[in-house]
Amino acid sequence: MRILVLGAGALGGYFGGRLVEAASAEVTFLVRPARRTTLARDGLRIESPFGAWRGPVTALTTDELRPGWDVVLLSCKAYDLEDAIAAIRPGVDGRTAILPVLNGLSHLDRLVDAFGPDRVLGGLAKIQATLAADGLVRQLNDWRWITFGEREGRLSDRVRAIEAAFAPCKGVAARAVPDVMARMWEKLVHLGTSAIGTVLMRAQVGEIVRAGGTPFLHRLLERNAAIAAANGFPVTEAFLAEYRALFADPASAYGTSMLRDIEAGGRTEADHILGFLLEAARRAGVPEEAHEAALIHARAYDQRRTTGRLR
Numbered sequence: 001m002r003i004l005v006l007g008a009g010a011l012g013g014y015f016g017g018r019l020v021e022a023a024s025a026e027v028t029f030l031v032r033p034a035r036r037t038t039l040a041r042d043g044l045r046i047e048s049p050f051g052a053w054r055g056p057v058t059a060l061t062t063d064e065l066r067p068g069w070d071v072v073l074l075s076c077k078a079y080d081l082e083d084a085i086a087a088i089r090p091g092v093d094g095r096t097a098i099l100p101v102l103n104g105l106s107h108l109d110r111l112v113d114a115f116g117p118d119r120v121l122g123g124l125a126k127i128q129a130t131l132a133a134d135g136l137v138r139q140l141n142d143w144r145w146i147t148f149g150e151r152e153g154r155l156s157d158r159v160r161a162i163e164a165a166f167a168p169c170k171g172v173a174a175r176a177v178p179d180v181m182a183r184m185w186e187k188l189v190h191l192g193t194s195a196i197g198t199v200l201m202r203a204q205v206g207e208i209v210r211a212g213g214t215p216f217l218h219r220l221l222e223r224n225a226a227i228a229a230a231n232g233f234p235v236t237e238a239f240l241a242e243y244r245a246l247f248a249d250p251a252s253a254y255g256t257s258m259l260r261d262i263e264a265g266g267r268t269e270a271d272h273i274l275g276f277l278l279e280a281a282r283r284a285g286v287p288e289e290a291h292e293a294a295l296i297h298a299r300a301y302d303q304r305r306t307t308g309r310l311r
């Protein structure tokens with residue numbers, strides 16, 4: 001299987017690197033020039049509770065890209081989606097499946113618009129990882145899930161083949177599922193809860209819990225679950241129980257990528273995640289003051305960041 005990984009950041013670097021390590025697919029990274037330079041100099045470097053890995057990888061820039069890929073693993077941030085679409089376009093042909101692992105949902109419509117419905121899979125990742133300034137990809141805990149499927153819900157040969165390519169990878173639990181849209185909504189319910197909480201409090205889940213924040217997080221969880229249900233994707237009681245427990249754990253070191261972006265002075269995916277949820281809350285008639293506050297907070301942060309006023 002020929003896999004093109006757009007971006008060698010936290011997720012692309014981690015999942016793509018594990019595939020290279022396992023030699024279970026032919027993997028090429030599509031990157032921008034600065035990342036290509038670090039990859040050529042240092043190789044790809046992963047630090048992880050499942051074992052570190054470092055190795056040479058093949059990397060292209062978009063001007064060198066030709067068609068012939070079975071899968072494009074799309075792992076950019078939402079604010080880079082348009083650039084990423086332009087970058088992969090020369091590589092996408094009638095055999096290509098695009099597997100996005102971005103958080104949120106609205107990128108799916110944009111990808112379908114750009115490449116047609118048959119090219120686009122649903123996908124999500126439950127992992128905590130970062131890309132350090134020196135190019136190191138760091139997995140922060142034992143979360144290691146990548147889940148994908150046909151958006152209309154069936155287990156096709158192509159999604160089973162992707163699952164098989166990931167099967168021998170260390171530190172990866174890959175699942176092809178027949179209900180990927182439900183899984184993506186479920187992910188938005190818990191990510192939405194944790195992103196709103198961690199962005200507003202500028203703290204990890206355990207710190208929020210120790211500050212008395214569990215009822216707040218539980219209310220948000222219920223509201224986000226109500227939004228998903230209003231969109232035709234009710235979450236299960238087992239799912240709610242798992243995340244109620246997580247949002248009540250005083251020892252939890254759970255932090256979101258959006259909090260890490262803010263702490264690192266990086267840009268956030270505020271509109272793609274918080275903006276989408278706020279609109280969905282309003283449509284569903286779900287109380288949304290906390291959603292609105294988190295969105296305004298993240299947007300105000302983004303303004304200060306772009307005008308050099310963070311400190």
Ligand SMILES: NC(=O)C1=CN([C@@H]2O[C@H](COP(=O)(O)OP(=O)(O)OC[C@H]3O[C@@H](n4cnc5c(N)ncnc54)[C@H](OP(=O)(O)O)[C@@H]3O)[C@@H](O)[C@H]2O)C=CC1
Nearest residue numbers: 007009010011031032076080083084102103127128129131
């Ligand atoms: N990090 C995490 O723990 C998790 C993240 N997610 C989601 O996954 C998505 C990716 O996040 P993450 O991996 O953290 O992000 P990163 O910023 O670490 O990585 C994104 C990478 O995409 C690259 N990129 C963007 N546009 C292009 C382009 N046109 N051509 C080539 N490369 C490009 C960037 O390259 P460059 O360096 O050149 O800017 C960057 O290295 C987000 O939607 C996030 O919300 C989901 C679950 C967990």
Ligand SMILES: CC(C)(CO)C(=O)C(=O)O
Nearest residue numbers: 126127191194256257258
């Ligand atoms: C940590 C996780 C999996 C859920 O909140 C995530 O997707 C993120 O923070 O971006």
